[in-house]
Structures are given as structure tokens and as C-alpha cells.
Amino acid sequence: MALTMLGHMFSALPELRAQPTQKRIRVFAGDVLVADTTRAMLVWEPRRIVAQYAVPLADLRVPYESFVGGTPEEMASVRMGDGPPVLQPGNFRLHTTPGAELTIGTAAGAGFRPNEPQLADYAVLDWNAFDAWLEEDDRLFAHPRDPFHRVDVRRSSRSVRISADGAVLAESSTPTLLFETGLPTRYYFRREDVAADLVPTGTTTACAYKGEASYYSVGSLTDIAWTYEKPLWDCPGIEGLVAFFTERQVDVDLDGVRLERPVTPWS
Structure with missing residues (x-):
């Protein structure tokens, strides 16, 4: 049987993984330049699916010391579909590989030196400990972008219906489909194709690839739908459209066939 590429990627989860990048990476704390490098590495600690940037110690522009x-x-732990359990993003100081913690400038515990020869002269930096990250001259959003992670937005003529307890929430034969590595297909609807009464909740989340999402409740289903009013440059095709958490208490019929509910960290 052929090995799926996603399965191959999941098989490496127990390992410390690293990938060099040719991009110039700059890190700021307020207006203080923390790091400026063209030799950064993306580092995934074991059981992590979101990478962090590691920079050479020589390219730090602020003092560092042991912490x-x-x-x-x-x-x-959460599951990604049929893959093995992974750690939720966040809590940088929960390290899953041996190494030493660092204070970077005034940020205690915001650096980590894994006990790995390839990373001996590098510090992995805590994304949330600093105020701004730039790849070349573009500001990054939410977390480092994974070069092996894709988001494809496609217009479709497939028939999609979202319902809950038999009541139709949205239905379209011209939906926009979003395909994202490791996640179920997301079905985006024009506002006129949404039959449900969408009530804004004030909840927002950030995605490195799509931008900031705002959420809606439908009846007792809290934060069941979302929209990107101003998506990032990768995903202009979903601007203002509405999608639903199909892994929660809603049903999806695609071309007349009821789909199984997927399993994701948001189930």
C-alpha cells in the first residue's frame, strides 16, 4: 500500500524536526530589534504541529542568559483526523525535547536551546513573547507559516447543505471550498445562501494563513460559524463568506450524500 504524504508527516511527530529557510526574519519587542537573521530555522518539537522560529545566537540583537x-x-492532547494525538498550540515553555531555557532580553523563558548538534548555536523563540515578526518586509500573523502547509480556495458548483436537527442553516450550489492541509474541507457560503439567524458573539481567533475570524452563534449553537472580513493575501476568495464547524452539532450533505463528522481539535 502506498504511504500517504500526510501519514508520512504524522509519522515524524515523535521526532525533533527542523527546516532552514532563506527568508530574512526580524523579531521586535516594541520598537527594539530582538533578532535579524537570514539563517533562521523552523523547528517543530516532538508532538508539535506548529513550528517556531529558531535564530542563531550570533544574530540576536539583545543579551541572553540562562533561565x-x-x-x-x-x-x-488533541487529534487531527486519523493522526496520532498532538499537543495543542501554545505554552511555549512546555518543551518535549531536552535542552536549556533562556531569557531573551527581558523576556524570561522566551528562548530554548535544544540539545541537538544541528541547533547547538540557535535559540528557538517564543512567538507570544514578542510584539512583531517579519518575513522579509511582510508582518506575520498568529504563528510562523509552515512551508509544508497549504490553503487552497476554490469556487465550486457542488451542492452543499448545512443543517442542524433537520433545520437548514445554509445551502448553495455555488459554494467556495477551502482545502487546508490536515483539516477537513471547509464550505463557505455567501450571506444570501445562509438561512440561519447569525448572532455575533465577539469571539475572534487568528490564523497564520487566513487572518482574523469573527464568530457567530445560531440558536443554542455557540460560535458555530465564522467569517473573515479582511482575510490575508493568500485567501481573498473567502472575504465576507460564512463557514460552519462541521465537526460539531451540524450535518453536511454534499451532492446529496450525508458526510461523516470529521474529528479535529475543534470537535
């Missing part, structure tokens, strides 16, 4: 802090609590 010794308490051991952070273990994070919950």
Missing part, C-alpha cells in the same frame, strides 16, 4: 523556572503543566 531556570518551574516546570509548566502538561498540555492536553
Whole structure:
């Protein structure tokens, strides 16, 4: 049987993984330049699916020193479809490979030196400890972008219906489909194709590839739908459209066939 590429990627989850990038990476704390490098590495610690940037210690523009802090609590594991359990993003100081913590400038515990020869002179940096990250001259959003992660937006003529307890929430024969590595297909609808009464909740989330999402409730289904009013440059085709969490309490009929509910961290 042929090995799927996604399965191959999941098989490496227990390992410390690294990938060099040719992009210039700059990191700021307020208006203070923390790092400026053209030799950055993307680093995935074991059981992590979101990478962090590592920069050469020589390219740090602020002092660094060893940091010794308490051991952070273990994070919950989640599943990505049929893949193995992975750690939820966040909690940078929960390291899953041996190494030493660093204080970067005034940010205690915001750096980590894995015990790995390839990364011996590098510090992995905590995304949330700093205020701005630039790839070349473009500001990054939410977390580092994975070069092996794709988001494709396609217009479609397939028939899609979203319902809950038999009530149609949205239906279209001209939906926009979003295909994202490791996640189920997302079905985006024009506002006129949404029959449900969407109530804004004030909830927002950030995606490195799509931008900031705003959420809606439908009846008792809280934060069941979302929209990107101003998506990032990769995904202009979903601007203002509405999608639903198909892994929650809604059903999807695609071309007249009821789909199984997918399993994701948002199930």
C-alpha cells in the first residue's frame, strides 16, 4: 500500500524536526530589534504541529542568559483526523525535547536551546513573547507559516447543505471550498445562501494563513460559524463568506450524500 504524504508527516511527530529557510526574519519587542537573521530555522518539537522560529545566537540583537523556572503543566492532547494525538498550540515553555531555557532580553523563558548538534548555536523563540515578526518586509500573523502547509480556495458548483436537527442553516450550489492541509474541507457560503439567524458573539481567533475570524452563534449553537472580513493575501476568495464547524452539532450533505463528522481539535 502506498504511504500517504500526510501519514508520512504524522509519522515524524515523535521526532525533533527542523527546516532552514532563506527568508530574512526580524523579531521586535516594541520598537527594539530582538533578532535579524537570514539563517533562521523552523523547528517543530516532538508532538508539535506548529513550528517556531529558531535564530542563531550570533544574530540576536539583545543579551541572553540562562533561565531556570518551574516546570509548566502538561498540555492536553488533541487529534487531527486519523493522526496520532498532538499537543495543542501554545505554552511555549512546555518543551518535549531536552535542552536549556533562556531569557531573551527581558523576556524570561522566551528562548530554548535544544540539545541537538544541528541547533547547538540557535535559540528557538517564543512567538507570544514578542510584539512583531517579519518575513522579509511582510508582518506575520498568529504563528510562523509552515512551508509544508497549504490553503487552497476554490469556487465550486457542488451542492452543499448545512443543517442542524433537520433545520437548514445554509445551502448553495455555488459554494467556495477551502482545502487546508490536515483539516477537513471547509464550505463557505455567501450571506444570501445562509438561512440561519447569525448572532455575533465577539469571539475572534487568528490564523497564520487566513487572518482574523469573527464568530457567530445560531440558536443554542455557540460560535458555530465564522467569517473573515479582511482575510490575508493568500485567501481573498473567502472575504465576507460564512463557514460552519462541521465537526460539531451540524450535518453536511454534499451532492446529496450525508458526510461523516470529521474529528479535529475543534470537535
